[in-house]
Amino acid sequence: MNASTLNIVLKDESKIQLLKTEINAEISAYEKLMQKTGSSINLYFNEDESTFLNTQGLSNLINQTLNGSLNNVELAYICDCLTLAENSEFENDLAKEIVFEIADPEINGGYKSIEELKILAKSLQIK
Template identity: 45%
Template sequence: MISKELNDYLNERITIDIFKNGIRGEVSDYESLLKKKGATINLYYDDLEKVYLENSTVVKLLEETISGNLTNIELAYICDCLTLAENIEFQNEQVQDIIFKVADPEINGGFKTEKELKSLLANFYA
């Protein structure tokens, strides 16, 4: 995943379809490796452009997944990459916590169900 493309998608400069097309191969590899016990999962993330994650961008990712525009696997891959990013800033601890809760489904108890995603989303409106 390229940080510029993630920023472009989050800031609505490219469509979700263009963004998803750019990470399709990486997500496919990620999904295959998640099925293998003990496999090392490579994450491909170009961290050259700073990513600023705020409440609205995390809400967007969760809503896109709930609506079916992003798959749980795509969301987990994006969040996994973001946990490794060095050139990233989180608006607050709540945003960072959600990214880490969704990342690495093998460690964090599997992909989030629609109910779990809605619960995470409700935290932003509480």
């Protein structure tokens, strides 16, 4: 995944298919490796530019998952990449905490369910 592609989607959620196409092969490998306990998982995040994730952008990613444009594996992969990125910034601690909660499903109890995502989305709306 390229940071520039993620940034496009964060600014214009209608471009989600662009991101899905870019990460399709990565997601397949990611999902298979997540099924193996103790496996090492490769993440491919080309930081061709810096990424700033605000609460609106994170909310959009979660809502894209709730409406079926993304699946929970894709969302987890995107969040995993963001946790390891060197040139990513978060608007606030809440956005960062939610990204880290969604990331690394093996440690955090599996992929987030629709109900869990609804709760996370709602917490982003409360300021």
